Amino acid sequence: MKLHWSSRSPYVRKVMVVAHETGLDKKIATVRSAASRTRINPDIVKDSPVGRIPVMVLDEGIVLTGSFAICDFLDSLHDNRKMIPADGPSRWRELELHGVADGTLDLLLSWRGEKMKPKAQRSEALCESCAARVQNCLRWLDQRAREFDSQDYRIGQITTGIVLDYLDFRFAEINWRAECSILCEWHQVFAARPSSKATEIVDDELS
Ligand SMILES: N[C@@H](CCC(=O)N[C@@H](CS)C(=O)NCC(=O)O)C(=O)O
Helix, strand or coil: CEEEECCCCHHHHHHHHHHHHCCCHHHCEEEECCCCCCCCCHHHHHHCCCCCCCEEECCCCCEEECHHHHHHHHHCCCCCCCCCCCCCHHHHHHHHHHHHHHHHHHHHHHHHHHHCCCHHHCCHHHHHHHHHHHHHHHHHHHHHHHHCCHHHCCHHHHHHHHHHHHHHHHCCCCCHHHHCHHHHHHHHHHHHCHHHHCCCCCCCCCC
């Protein structure tokens, strides 16, 4: 399995944490692929027309675009604790959490894309809307974190931890620890997991 990969993408990190948690990391051949909103990377679009990462090319030639589909595929390859429950209420509960955590990442990436523009081209309305929604999401995640349990460590908690690390990486000005005391305490548990340590964000200029 080939994975278009970057050390700075939170969505790629989600895939890699799931791979480590399920013991599949050694089976993945990572290819460093830089993705940007403004430049098309021909190596990525050769495999997926969307031109974003992560993209996984399976051994049989099928190409999976997007982190959730890739995590779902990885989950089909093992018989240990599933990262995405197959059915029943636990599946919908997990997708409820994942939806908010993943949506927070989407908001952060849109916000950052806007913040990086020269001031004259920037939409302050978009920045303010992203800021308000991110704050709502963090409050929601903080309440939900009351129920976080290591026996139930799956894609929803994984994505939540990645959101928090991404905030520290790209939005150091947001003091989420001050407002989200439950997430703040839980983040230490997340950071100590071997799968988190093995996939820490590295700001190498190449990716
Ligand atoms: N929903 C997608 C989002 C992927 C995504 O936005 N990846 C970013 C890198 S972190 C990207 O490729 N950005 C380039 C672009 O938006 O064109 C997923 O879950 O994989």
